[in-house]
Amino acid sequence: MDLTLTPAQLDLQARARAYVVDHLQPIEQEFERAAGRLPTAARDELKRAAIEAGLHGGSFPPELGGQGWSVLEQVIVHEQLGQATGGLWSFIPGAYNALIHADPDQRRRYLEPSMRGERFGSYAITEPNAGSDARTLKATARRDPATGEYILNGEKWFVTGPPDETDFMIFHCLVPGADDSDSQPLPTLFLVDYDTPGLTMKHDPDYTHTFADRHPQFVLADVRVPSSAILGGLGRADEVTNEWFVEERIHIGARCAGAMERLLTLAVEWATDRRQFGQRIYDFQGVSFPLADSAADAAAARLLTREAAALADAGVDPKVVHAKASLAKLFASEAAWRCADRVVQVFGGRGYMREYPAERYLRELRVDRIWEGTSEIQRMIVARALEKRGVGRVVG
Numbered sequence: 001m002d003l004t005l006t007p008a009q010l011d012l013q014a015r016a017r018a019y020v021v022d023h024l025q026p027i028e029q030e031f032e033r034a035a036g037r038l039p040t041a042a043r044d045e046l047k048r049a050a051i052e053a054g055l056h057g058g059s060f061p062p063e064l065g066g067q068g069w070s071v072l073e074q075v076i077v078h079e080q081l082g083q084a085t086g087g088l089w090s091f092i093p094g095a096y097n098a099l100i101h102a103d104p105d106q107r108r109r110y111l112e113p114s115m116r117g118e119r120f121g122s123y124a125i126t127e128p129n130a131g132s133d134a135r136t137l138k139a140t141a142r143r144d145p146a147t148g149e150y151i152l153n154g155e156k157w158f159v160t161g162p163p164d165e166t167d168f169m170i171f172h173c174l175v176p177g178a179d180d181s182d183s184q185p186l187p188t189l190f191l192v193d194y195d196t197p198g199l200t201m202k203h204d205p206d207y208t209h210t211f212a213d214r215h216p217q218f219v220l221a222d223v224r225v226p227s228s229a230i231l232g233g234l235g236r237a238d239e240v241t242n243e244w245f246v247e248e249r250i251h252i253g254a255r256c257a258g259a260m261e262r263l264l265t266l267a268v269e270w271a272t273d274r275r276q277f278g279q280r281i282y283d284f285q286g287v288s289f290p291l292a293d294s295a296a297d298a299a300a301a302r303l304l305t306r307e308a309a310a311l312a313d314a315g316v317d318p319k320v321v322h323a324k325a326s327l328a329k330l331f332a333s334e335a336a337w338r339c340a341d342r343v344v345q346v347f348g349g350r351g352y353m354r355e356y357p358a359e360r361y362l363r364e365l366r367v368d369r370i371w372e373g374t375s376e377i378q379r380m381i382v383a384r385a386l387e388k389r390g391v392g393r394v395v396g
């Protein structure tokens, strides 16, 4: 497999890097000190600059307002985004890939304004009693035969999106079968505006990281939406959500690889300059060897992630791509966590100061081992694939 970047891909990489270095990294500290809040003008500036750099709506085709990037191109960009702390890339206008299934009216109402940075969506799957095992979701949408509307009920946790910006959710729920039959409930997605009566934010907890996104809990109590709010068709939620998991697991792998590159760059700069006991601390193997191990981690994470992306682009069996995406996310997120811990140690007391990126990464990279499926769930997917697809197709 040839993973050499084309001149156009190198240009994309340079544009993404310039955006991160010129717009995101300079505001990281101020953002941390402000507990993750940015004034409207600063948010608008991040959106404007992203659109000017052609970084918005990456995976969506140009006719829908996006950039038409291949999965590998998405990875090239996310490797750069991972070099900023605070999850500040969340302000780049775009949309969950589920909106590729939007009908013309949904495109006009949700997708097109998202591409312009006027609307932001969230994706609500997890519930208080259904996390890793999404088969046990309880949220429902019952059709009212009198009006044809759907009545949504349920409680959703960790509903991620930038505060003051996010104004609609993709609600993953079950449409019960007809009462008089044995038909199975149909997993279905609905587009729900946050200002729809019956939808309330119940709690907005703080988390380990200081991020551009908040992750509140919502309750939907008899929320009425028209049948035109169904996204992607009745009964298609599992399939569409799975497309999101695979894409986002690859993006996480890429951001973790990027985070490791930045951590290593900072650590080498510091350790080759810092002197103790009359010499550079880099000359102590206790300092340089953990960095060498981290370099091996970073390079392997990048390769695994780019490989998963290239296989997706080549149209390889989606089940193999699914396993490869899990492998990349599992390895890259575990490796990035190890790398952040080592780099904090190399920085000594400074590594524990929030002003230093290493400290922020240590808190921020932890969640990559949890969201979009925990490391244990990725191991389950990989282990099943080893048996069902064959070892050669998973590791080959």
Ligand SMILES: Cc1cc2nc3c(=O)[nH]c(=O)nc-3n(C[C@H](O)[C@H](O)[C@H](O)COP(=O)(O)OP(=O)(O)OC[C@H]3O[C@@H](n4cnc5c(N)ncnc54)[C@H](O)[C@@H]3O)c2cc1C
Pocket (backbone or CB within 6 Å): 122, 123, 124, 125, 126, 130, 131, 132, 133, 157, 158, 159, 160, 161, 207, 215, 367, 370, 371, 372, 373, 374, 375, 376, 377, 380
């Ligand atoms: C900051 C943040 C943002 C999030 N954003 C979103 C979002 O936008 N939308 C959304 O829908 N969800 C979101 N999530 C939810 C996230 O996807 C879940 O937290 C995650 O899937 C784990 O589910 P859980 O928290 O219910 O843990 P549980 O499923 O209860 O798992 C608890 C522990 O048991 C382990 N475990 C469970 N089953 C097995 C098994 N079969 N074998 C071995 N170990 C197992 C898990 O790995 C974990 O260690 C977010 C979570 C966080 C922390």
